[in-house]
Amino acid sequence: MVDSLGQFEQIVLTAVLALGDNAYGVTVHAKVEELSKPKKVTRGAVYATLDRMEDKGLIASWLSEPTPERGGRSRRHYRLEKSGQQALRESAKAARTLYEAIAQSLGGLAWKPPR
């Protein structure tokens, strides 16, 4: 059983999952902004969440080779761990249950989640 995730944590983990091998600070922040539209998200908040997720063992990170376009500095890449995938699955399941309960009460919603 893994800890339940907060909404922002779900978004950050989804971004890491969606980006695959290209998940690092800049791309994760861009993806999180895209997923949180119209809300603005600071990069610092993304770093803090990534650090927290890493401490919980939901993601793993490592440094790449330094590159000149980054002033000779490395990228910190992220990857979802098995426990992270499990946590995300449980969040999706909870979201679907919630969606169905709302849809049932309101007599249907315009958008249906894919099954």
Added chain:
Amino acid sequence: MEASALTPPPWLAKIVLALIPPCAREAVAGDLWETYTSPRQYAVEALRTVPLVVFSQMRRNLNLPVMLLQVSLGCFCLGEAAAFALLPVLMLRDAYQEAARPCPRRAMRTAILVASVALAFLQVMSISTDMVIHPDRPAGTSLLFAGLMLSPLMGLFRTGLILDGDRRAWITAEDQSAQELADSYRAFTRRARWHNIVEGAALTAVAGFAFFTLPATLAIALTGLYLLVAFYLLLHGTPRILPVAADFVSLRALFQRELVRRQQLRRFLWWLWLTPVLAAFYVQMADGKPMLSVFGSVAAALVCFLIAALNREYGGRVREQVGLLDRMRERLA
């Protein structure tokens, strides 16, 4: 467009770099550099990002039991206001700790500097070595100077710790196969388990000794605390067992987490061992005589230096190893 137009001005980059905690510097500074468009955008982005990175590092390095011990000790010796004022300073210091140990040469230089200052002080005060410990002198004065003379030895002790740490690295090779990394992790786990057994037994022995020799209230508190920590060490102190199907990346992440956890535990244990010593100094010396209070402060400062040196050296070694793991590539068979 010229490449130079797309890089931040060096002075601004230096300021931003200094503000980012060392453990997050590489990735955060690189990301800020990569998204640079203008000095203003760079500065604004840094101002928005860095405070949250600092808070994150404070949270990551927060060791609640150590903090509680430090605050209790601070309240006991300095008063509540000073102890609580120290809290943010301690947390910031933790957030900005270096990603590696100081080099032995630097530590040696500090030791020589401290020794010179101590000797110059004794010379200026016209005090020769044979006067330092003298039956006619008040104990506090003698020990104050003894403390001063001991400080270079503490500096040398720290240098020795750094040199010794180089021989005790858990990981030495830059690239390893998953099997080699798993073997390194198992060796680390075995060593940690044995260490915990020995330290758990020592804590139990001290708890028994305290129970029979100290005044009742103090004996119960100290025995309870030491036994609790001994049980924790034996039951939960050992690093987690390696998962069967862990790949290189997961194994590396597990190794890093367990190294950091071990360091946090170690840090708490050093404080735990030496806090009663510090409290004892304080109780013995705080009987109203000013010189004895001075001696208490010097002795306490030396013990604090000892704990700080042990923590800095071990913590630095762990951060070096975590950094090495960060950059490690899987060597395929």
